[in-house]
Every structure is written in C-alpha cells, then in structure tokens.
Ligand SMILES: Nc1ncnc2c1ncn2[C@@H]1O[C@H](COP(=O)(O)OP(=O)(O)OP(=O)(O)O)[C@@H](O)[C@H]1O
C-alpha cells in the first residue's frame with residue numbers, strides 16, 4: 001500500500017483576507033510622515049513644520065516597480081501596461097497617552113486599526129528648526145512610545161473580548177456541551193494572547209500562533225498584529241554617506257523587540273527635493289550626489305508585508321498585474337478579474353515568468369513542456385503568467 005500522505009494544514013495568515021489591503025504611515029508627530037507620503041505619491045498633502053498638520057488620513061496608491069513587468073511589456077508590446085498598486089494612507093501623529101485619548105488619540109488609533117500593515121516612520125535627523133514633540137531627537141525612545149501605545153490599545157481590545165465572552169459562558173448550566181467547550185477553548189486563547197501582550201510585552205505578530213489561535217485573533221483586528229516596516233528618516237547627508245549615530249541602536253532595538261521586522265533608512269529631505277523633478281533630471285541629481293532613492297525598495301517591501309503577490313495576464317491589449325493574497329487558489333485568483341471567471345472556472349493555463357524569459361516565446365515554453373494546465377487546487381505563484389479558461393452562459397465582462 002502506498003504510504004498515507006501527511007495532511008499538511010495550510011497556515012492561516014494573520015490579518016484581513018482579500019486583496020484590497022492598505023498600508024498606513026504611522027509615527028510621532030513631525031517626524032516626516034507626510035513628507036514621505038508626499039514624496040511617495042507626489043500628492044499634495046501639506047507637510048509643514050508643526051505637529052498635527054495632517055488631521056484626516058489621506059489615501060493614495062502607488063505603482064509597485066517591477067522589472068518583470070517592464071520586460072513583459074517590451075515583449076508583448078501591448079496597448080496598455082497596468083502595474084500592481086500599493087495603497088498608502090497618511091495618518092496623523094500619535095503621541096504618548098494616545099490610547100487614553102491624548103492628542104487626537106483614539107481617532108488616530110482607529111485609523112491605524114483600519115490599515116493592514118504599518119510603515120513606522122521614526123526621526124533620526126537633527127534639525128533645530130523642526131520641533132520634536134518631546135523636545136529631543138531620540139528614535140529609540142520614540143519607537144518605544146508608539147509600541148507602548150499600540151500595545152495598550154490591544155490590551156483594551158483583548159480585555160473587552162474576554163469580558164464579552166465571559167458574559168456568554170456557563171449560561172446553560174452544563175459546561176460540557178460542545179458550544180460551551182468551544183467558548184472555553186476561545187477563552188484560553190484570549191488569555192494566552194493577553195499574557196503575550198501584557199506580561200511578555202510582545203507584539204501579537206511576533207507570536208507563533210496556530211490556525212485555531214489565528215482564527216480567534218483575526219476578528220479582533222489588533223494593532224500589533226499588523227506587519228511593520230521601520231522607516232528611519234535621515235538627513236540628506238547621513239543618507240548619502242550611509243552613516244547615522246542612531247542606526248545601530250534602532251537596529252538593535254528592532255532585533256530585540258521584533259526580530260525579523262524590516263528596517264529601511266531613507267531621507268525625507270532628499271526624497272522630497274527630488275520628487276518634483278522629471279525622471280531624467282532626478283536620475284542625474286541622484287548620480288551627482290552618489291546615491292539612489294529608497295522609495296522603490298520601500299514600496300516593494302510594503303507590498304510584500306501585506307502578504308500580497310501578483311500574477312500577470314499578457315496579451316496584445318494589455319499586460320497586467322493582478323494582486324492576490326499569498327496562498328490564493330486558481331479559481332479565487334481568477335475571480336479577481338471577474339466573478340464569472342471564478343464561477344465558471346475550468347482551468348488555469350500557466351507558465352513561469354522565468355521560463356518565458358529564458359526561452360523567449362510562449363511557443364518555446366510550450367515546446368519545452370513548461371506551459372501547464374492547472375486545476376482548482378493550484379496555488380497561484382508570484383509572477384505566474386496565466387490564461388484562465390472558464391465556462392459561463394453569460395458573456396463575461398472585464399473589470
Ligand atoms: N529628513 C529630513 N531632514 C530634515 N527635515 C525633514 C526631514 N524629513 C522631514 N523634514 C521636515 O520635518 C517637518 C515635519 O514633516 P512632516 O510634516 O512630514 O511630519 P509629519 O510626521 O507628517 O507630522 P504630523 O504628525 O504633524 O502630520 C517638515 O518641515 C519637513 O520638511
């Protein structure tokens with residue numbers, strides 16, 4: 001008899017499912033959040049030298065740079081090229097005590113709650129003219145402040161979930177019924193979560209949670225469950241010379257507290273200065289000062305932090321990226337183009353970008369046996385080039 005296949009349970013990801021995910025720019029007031037946001041979106045959110053100049057979150061979407069898309073466009077010469085987008089939201093500054101309503105506290109925290117990942121901007125530039133809310137530049141202290149506030153808020157959410165659950169427990173008398181046992185199991189998970197946040201002082205995303213636990217955690221929409229990318233805002237000079245007295249300390253703090261989180265240095269001053277320039281002028285300026293913009297890396301990292309990937313559809317009309325969450329199966333991936341594609345899904349004809357690039361043409365990929373037909377169980381991979389076959393009576397319309 002053939003050996004039984006080990007049942008490999010697919011790990012449920014922390015966070016909201018779906019592909020309509022957003023990343024928020026979070027940090028203390030006046031650290032350069034709007035400067036960064038403006039540079040990244042070239043939009044007109046005011047960046048001014050006083051705290052709380054951004055009151056409402058501003059939203060913008062930016063194209064995810066990808067040389068695969070450039071290559072495919074050169075080869076298919078389509079009428080249109082459509083990239084993947086990263087949706088970025090500029091949130092006003094959080095201050096110490098925000099969780100207790102300080103500053104514009106709770107409103108800001110609800111904006112943080114509504115995003116799916118965080119660009120945490122911290123200030124490591126000395127600039128006497130730019131006021132620091134605590135009177136001194138100390139990015140490590142700033143990181144502590146924000147994390148403390150986010151965790152306090154999570155503690156409140158978890159305690160309130162525990163209180164709600166308690167009210168429903170033991171009502172029916174017997175505590176050995178199936179629903180009651182489910183509630184007890186949920187309570188145990190909530191208590192474990194509370195210990196993680198309150199006693200161990202850890203962010204939720206740093207825990208090793210199993211699927212049952214993730215199912216309890218996700219609906220709580222906890223702030224510290226969201227992936228974080230630390231963006232360290234340097235003066236132009238420090239960024240160009242790749243030196244700053246705080247960088248090593250910030251790095252050590254991240255490693256100790258949230259090992260694995262990504263840290264990217266950038267300069268709000270430089271990015272803002274070059275963001276108005278035409279591309280050629282910008283390239284020339286960057287060459288002159290001997291550096292590169294940090295924005296492409298930041299955008300790609302932000303997109304990846306959301307657990308998003310994309311597949312391509314390629315043809316003479318358009319070459320296009322379609323965002324899906326990691327782990328999405330072929331029919332649901334097809335549903336991103338049109339719900340009919342999912343409803344009437346027959347198969348996905350796919351090839352790998354790398355194979356197409358290496359072999360040159362679709363015909364060569366087919367001849368090499370690398371053009372595959374995949375069924376409903378196929379998990380779509382990043383950079384797959386897909387043509388869906390489907391069958392519905394109604395004429396499908398593209399989104
Ligand atoms: N790297 C940098 N070097 C020097 N000055 C900078 C740098 N980055 C930003 N600034 C300046 O710091 C000031 C505050 O920037 P900005 O308005 O972007 O902060 P913010 O974090 O959005 O503040 P708020 O929380 O009030 O919305 C601006 O005057 C901006 O030009």
Ligand SMILES: [Mg+2]
Nearest residue numbers: 033034053054
């Ligand atoms: Mg701002």
